[in-house]
Structures are given as structure tokens and as C-alpha cells.
Amino acid sequence: MIQAFLNRFALVEFTDTQLGAFLGVFSFLLAISIWARRSQYDVKLVSGPSGGHWLWGHEREIFLTSAGQKFSEWFNTYGQVVRYKGAFFHPDFLVVSDPRFIHHMLTENPYNYVKSPVFRPLVDRLLGHGLVWAEGDEHKQQRKVLNPAFSPANVRDMAPSVFESAAKLRTSLEQAILKSGGELETNVMKWTATATLDIIGKVGFNHDFEQGKSQDAKDIQKAWTDQVNAGMTTAAFYAQIFLRTFPFILSIPVEAIQKQGDIKNVINRLANKFISEKGELVENEKTEKAKNLLAIMMKANSSGVNKMSTQQMIDHITTFVVVGHETTAGSLNMTLLELAQHPDKQQRLREEIISLGHEPTYEDLTAPERLPYLDAVVKEGLRLHPPGAYMDRVAVKDDIVPLLHPITTPSGEKLASLKIKAGQVIQIPNISINRVDAVWKDGGNFRPERWVEQGGLPPRAEMQGGWSNIMSFSEGPRLCIGYRLALLEYKCLLSLLIRYFVFHDANVTIETKFSATMQPRVVGSEDEGAQLPLRITLAED
Ligand code: HEM
Numbered sequence: 309m310i311q312a313f314l315n316r317f318a319l320v321e322f323t324d325t326q327l328g329a330f331l332g333v334f335s336f337l338l339a340i341s342i343w344a345r346r347s348q349y350d351v352k353l354v355s356g357p358s359g360g361h362w363l364w365g366h367e368r369e370i371f372l373t374s375a376g377q378k379f380s381e382w383f384n385t386y387g388q389v390v391r392y393k394g395a396f397f398h399p400d401f402l403v404v405s406d407p408r409f410i411h412h413m414l415t416e417n418p419y420n421y422v423k424s425p426v427f428r429p430l431v432d433r434l435l436g437h438g439l440v441w442a443e444g445d446e447h448k449q450q451r452k453v454l455n456p457a458f459s460p461a462n463v464r465d466m467a468p469s470v471f472e473s474a475a476k477l478r479t480s481l482e483q484a485i486l487k488s489g490g491e492l493e494t495n496v497m498k499w500t501a502t503a504t505l506d507i508i509g510k511v512g513f514n515h516d517f518e519q520g521k522s523q524d525a526k527d528i529q530k531a532w533t534d535q536v537n538a539g540m541t542t543a544a545f546y547a548q549i550f551l552r553t554f555p556f557i558l559s560i561p562v563e564a565i566q567k568q569g570d571i572k573n574v575i576n577r578l579a580n581k582f583i584s585e586k587g588e589l590v591e592n593e594k595t596e597k598a599k600n601l602l603a604i605m606m607k608a609n610s611s612g613v614n615k616m617s618t619q620q621m622i623d624h625i626t627t628f629v630v631v632g633h634e635t636t637a638g639s640l641n642m643t644l645l646e647l648a649q650h651p652d653k654q655q656r657l658r659e660e661i662i663s664l665g666h667e668p669t670y671e672d673l674t675a676p677e678r679l680p681y682l683d684a685v686v687k688e689g690l691r692l693h694p695p696g697a698y699m700d701r702v703a704v705k706d707d708i709v710p711l712l713h714p715i716t717t718p719s720g721e722k723l724a725s726l727k728i729k730a731g732q733v734i735q736i737p738n739i740s741i742n743r744v745d746a747v748w749k750d751g752g753n754f755r756p757e758r759w760v761e762q763g764g765l766p767p768r769a770e771m772q773g774g775w776s777n778i779m780s781f782s783e784g785p786r787l788c789i790g791y792r793l794a795l796l797e798y799k800c801l802l803s804l805l806i807r808y809f810v811f812h813d814a815n816v817t818i819e820t821k822f823s824a825t826m827q828p829r830v831v832g833s834e835d836e837g838a839q840l841p842l843r844i845t846l847a848e849d
Pocket residue numbers: 439440451508627628629631632633635636637639694695696699700779780781782785786787788789790791793794798
């Protein structure tokens with residue numbers, strides 16, 4: 309067809325060879341001209357909020373509003389790729405929700421987009437050299453060794469520990485309600501985090517945290533609470549900007565900076581004890597089924613493939629305990645708040661669980677069709693309130709990133725891809741990505757029905773690539789390794805709490821803030837730190 313066109317208009321007859329050469333030269337010149345036009349990086353062409361403070365850029369307004377609020381506003385105003393001004397003359401940030409952009413970074417090129425190298429030493433101090441810290445080949449290798457520990461079969465074996473901790477939570481909450489005359493107003497975070505710490509202690513390294521009563525549990529919970537509370541303060545906002553600008557501060561021997569090792573120290577001690585007590589046993593009984601994550605790692609080690617040092621195994625356990633307990637509790641808490649504010653939905657869920665006729669089993673909790681409304685509530689809770697509410701990545705080299713939704717430059721040109729420079733910081737606010745109105749229509753509303761009604765979900769192409777096509781567990785090779793366990797815990801605890809208790813709004817205004825994970829606090833009582841008060845009564849049989 310091209311040949312016929314040229315022959316007709318050039319008034320000459322081209323041979324196949326001449327045409328091939330012509331097209332080759334033409335394509336080359338076209339590529340050069342596109343390259344010349346695009347040799348300027350495209351970030352400056354991306355639209356976003358104007359102005360911004362000369363020193364703090366737009367970062368202070370992000371900090372002062374609730375978690376993800378500014379990003380949601382900007383996605384709704386400027387589209388799914390937004391540029392804004394950083395503090396302290398930091399080059400402009402990109403904040404993205406475009407699914408193609410995110411897939412390119414997290415799934416197709418995960419090791420070309422790394423976590424901020426500035427904060428890596430902090431992760432080391434808090435968690436050691438585990439999965440959250442590792443990058444590149446080291447991360448690939450760690451995932452290869454650890455993925456099997458979270459296989460469906462292994463998570464199934466963890467179910468008895470999950471059910472046992474849930475039953476203990478029910479008993480102690482029931483007692484507390486009866487003791488306070490049938491109605492208890494309480495910070496629900498303490499109850500759920502105690503249960504999830506119990507679970508990760510058992511499934512992590514067969515340790516009993518005694519429902520938060522052991523000294524070790526108290527130490528871990530105190531260190532974590534101090535950390536997330538500190539993370540919400542104005543001082544922390546300034547500190548992270550100073551750290552980013554002057555990373556050497558991290559090595560100053562000041563107690564506040566060095567204190568992050570507290571949790572790591574407790575878990576190091578407990579896991580070392582487990583290894584010295586059980587090391588021989590697991591070594592000798594290679595056919596026995598390992599029953600917790602540390603034993604699974606030790607057993608894999610004893611087979612000689614992919615050997616891990618004792619310290620590496622301990623760093624992994626530390627990572628699982630820290631990132632695995634408060635995340636699940638955090639999203640569960642916010643779902644309880646939503647259900648307290650939507651009593652009709654809470655009642656619908658309760659009726660579905662009661663109509664099952666027995667306590668939910670592992671099978672009931674893992675097959676969505678057995679308890680479809682429970683499944684919908686969990687998906688909606690995780691969509692609106694992902695505890696890992698925010699991630700960021702830094703491009704390690706120049707790249708051209710494809711877009712699902714082309715952007716329009718100030719001169720009216722449409723760009724279907726963006727040329728970005730090595731060092732570009734790209735922010736991925738999961739909480740705002742999950743709520744974009746252009747995709748979800750009523751993105752900020754709690755409406756579990758959308759997951760079960762016909763046509764309730766956005767078109768697949770508009771959604772993300774991870775679990776249930778939302779961003780809550782991320783996507784690609786760094787997708788949350790513990791998601792199956794998290795979902796089992798979440799569904800088990802939620803079904804039990806809703807079956808036996810009624811949750812009522814405590815009539816305070818709750819806002820959420822970014823910290824190590826997303827944290828709720830009471831407006832007007834910010835100084836009291838993270839809390840989520842709810843009134844709880846017993847459900848009628
Ligand atoms: C509702 C509960 C949970 C949510 C929403 C959640 C979410 C996430 C997210 C978004 C990431 C990616 C972070 C990033 O790349 O910057 C992540 C990573 C991770 N999660 Fe979870 N998580 C949950 C529970 C758990 C549990 C129970 C465990 C383990 C017992 C766990 C272990 C991890 C680990 C080790 C990573 C790092 C994975 C890697 O980089 O390869 N998480 N999680």
C-alpha cells in the first residue's frame with residue numbers, strides 16, 4: 309500500500325530495495341527529530357497546583373491536611389499524573405495514579421525504581437536487612453527464598469493460631485463490656501493490635517505474647533506507639549525534610565535518632581532464643597512439617613539451598629512482626645469505624661455471618677462466594693483505608709514512561725509517555741489512588757455493595773494491577789508478601805467481632821494522618837496521639 313502511494317505521487321517507480329532504504333532513512337530521521345524534541349525532560353510539562361511556599365513548596369499543605377486529601381484533590385483536578393513543588397528547593401515531585409505508569413514502575417521495572425536511598429538507613433535501624441530494606445538482586449533472592457513460607461498451604465497451617473487469638477480477643481472484650489455495665493467506650497486500636505501481635509508471634513516464631521500482657525509485648529507496643537505518634541508531629545515533618553536534605557544527620561549519636569532500634573532489639577532476643585532452643589530439633593526432624601515462619605526458614609536452610617545466616621532470618625522475623633501486625637489492625641479499625649457509621653451495613657454483615665449457621669471456617673473465610681458481603685466489606689475497607697497509605701520510588705536512570713491517559717502540555721500537545729530523568733522522585737499515594745473519582749465515581753464513599761452488584765466496579769483497564777485491582781497491597785515483585793495471611797486475619801477478626809459485638813460511633817471527628825503507617829486521631833485531641841474511640845455493646849443472639 310505504501311509502495312503504491314509513493315509510486316503514484318512521486319511519479320517514479322521505486323523498487324523494493326529503494327523503498328526499504330527510503331523508509332529506513334525516513335524512520336531514522338523521524339526518530340532523531342522526536343528525540344530532539346523530547347530531549348528536554350517532560351516533568352516541567354506536567355500540570356499541577358500553582359504557587360507553593362518559597363521554602364516549603366506544597367509539602368506543608370500536604371502535611372497539614374488529612375492523609376491523602378491533597379493528592380485526591382489534585383488527581384480530581386489535574387488528572388492522574390501531577391507535579392508539585394518540593395520543600396527546600398527539592399526538584400519537583402511527580403505524584404501518580406495512572407495505572408500504566410504504576411505498572412511500568414512496580415511490575416515491569418521494579419529495580420529501576422527504588423525506595424529512597426536517604427531513608428534506607430532508617431529502615432535498617434528499624435527492621436534490619438530484610439525484605440523492606442533489600443533492593444535489586446538481593447531482593448529477588450530474598451523473595452525466592454521467602455515466598456514459599458506464605459504459600460496458600462502454609463497460610464492454611466497458620467489458621468489455628470489465627471482462630472485461637474481471635475477467640476481470646478472475643479473473651480477479653482466480652483469481659484470488659486460486662487464489667488463496665490454492658491457498654492464500653494474504648495480505643496479499639498489497642499484490642500485489634502493486641503490480637504494481631506499475638507497472631508504474628510505465634511505464626512512468626514511460636515512465641516506467646518500473652519494478649520499484650522507479657523513485658524516483651526508491652527515493649528514492642530510502646531516502641532511502636534511512640535514511633536507512629538512521633539511520626540505525626542510537626543517536628544517529624546520538618547525532620548524528614550532536613551534528613552532528606554542533610555542525610556548525614558542519621559549518623560549523629562542522639563538518642564531520639566538512634567532509638568528506632570528498640571523493637572528490633574526485643575525481637576532479636578526472642579528469635580535468637582527460639583533458634584537456640586529449636587535449631588537442633590528442626591535440623592534433626594527434616595520430615596516434620598514446620599509450623600511457623602522461622603521454622604520454615606530454618607528447615608529450608610537445612611536443605612542447603614539458598615542458605616541464610618541466623619541474623620538474616622532474625623531480620624526477616626523482625627520485619628514480619630513490625631510490618632505484619634499493625635497494618636492488618638489499622639485497616640480493620642477503620643473498617644469498624646465505617647461500620648459504626650453505617651449501622652445498616654453492619655447489620656447486613658452480621659446477618660450474613662449468622663446465617664452461615666456455624667463459626668466461619670478457613671474455607672468459609674477464603675472462598676469469597678461463601679460469605680460474599682464479608683468479602684465485599686473487607687475489599688471496601690482495604691480500598692478506602694490502606695494502612696500502607698503511601699509509597700515512593702526514585703528513578704535510578706533516565707526512562708520513558710508510558711501513560712494510560714495521555715497528558716496535555718501547556719502548549720496543547722498530547723503526550724502518551726513521559727521522559728523522566730534519573731533521580732526523579734515519584735510518589736504513589738495508595739490511599740488516593742484507590743479513591744480517584746474519575747475511576748470510582750464516588751471514590752471517597754464506603755459502599756461495599758459496589759463489589760457485589762452487577763457493573764459496580766470500574767472498567768478493568770482503569771483499575772490497578774495488584775490484589776483485587778486496587779493498590780492496597782501494591783503490585784509486582786514487591787507486592788506484600790503477607791497478603792494471604794493478612795486477609796485471613798482480617799476476615800477472621802472482623803467476622804467474629806461483628807458476630808458477637810455491636811460497634812457504635814463515639815461521636816468524635818476522626819482524621820487520618822500519614823506516619824509509618826496510616827494513623828487515626830481525634831480532631832481536637834491531637835496531642836493524645838493515635839486513637840480510635842468506639843462504643844461497643846454485646847450483639848443479641
Ligand atoms: C492489611 C494488611 C497489610 C497491608 C495493607 C500491607 C500492605 C503492604 C504494601 C502496600 C507493601 C508494599 C510497600 C512498598 O513496596 O513500599 C507491603 C510490603 C510488605 N508487607 Fe505487607 N501489608 C499488610 C500485612 C502484612 C503482613 C501480615 C505481613 C507479614 C506477616 C506483611 C509483610 C510485608 C513485607 C515483608 C513487605 C515487603 C515486601 C517486599 O518489599 O518484597 N504485610 N505490604
